[in-house]
Each structure stands twice: as structure tokens, then as C-alpha cells.
Amino acid sequence: MKNFLKEFKDFIATGNLVEIAVAFILAIAIKDVIDAFMNSIINPLIGAIVGKPNLDNFLTITVRKGQADQAIISVGAVLTKIISLIIVGLVLFLVLKAYNKMRKPAEAAPAGPTEVELLAQIRDELRARP
16 A cells, blocks of 8 residues: 555656646637637638528427427537537647747757768778787
């Protein structure tokens, strides 16, 4: 049990858990920005094209089992979520692309001798032996 608590303390103390928490909080903030973008820009554009601000009620199929029982299949709601997913993917792609551009490129490791240079060095050492 003591070893378990020590391992758990080491796990918590590492930066990985803190980094995950920060990433989670940033993801929530990005979601709010994307939701605002969807509600303020994309949905009005969809409304201008289709006539409704979103596609939730655009394609619905009502399936009736009886007089009181009915089920509604909403294809438009799925289309709205697919459009939202594509926009989220695009925004994340652009954010990662900008992040990679801002990151400093890793310094290249010093170039070692090539294979030909190594073989020439071995040859020269073999020639130098009596």
C-alpha cells in the first residue's frame, strides 16, 4: 500500500497531469469560441441559404407506431453536428498549424561522418598497421 501511494504521488507530481488539466481547460474555452462562431456566423449563413438558422428541423421524418406514439428521425440535426465537427476540425487544424509555425525548429544534431568517411577511416587505420 505504501508503494502504491508513493507511485500515485509521483504520478500526480509529474507535469503530465497538470498539462492534461490545462489542455482540458483550453479545450473548453475553444469550444465556447467555436460555439459562438457557429451561432453568430455559420447558422445565420445557413439561415440565409436554407431559410432556417440551423438544420435541426430541416429534414425530419415522423414514424408513427400508433395514434399517440410517434418517433421523429431528424436528419437535419445530424447534418448540423457534422458541419460543426468539420468547423471544429478546421479550427483545430489552423491552431496547430500556427503553433507549429511559431515553435522554434529543433536544432539539428551535429552531423557525424558519412558511411564513406567511416570506411575510408577504417581503411587508413588498417593500412597504418604493421
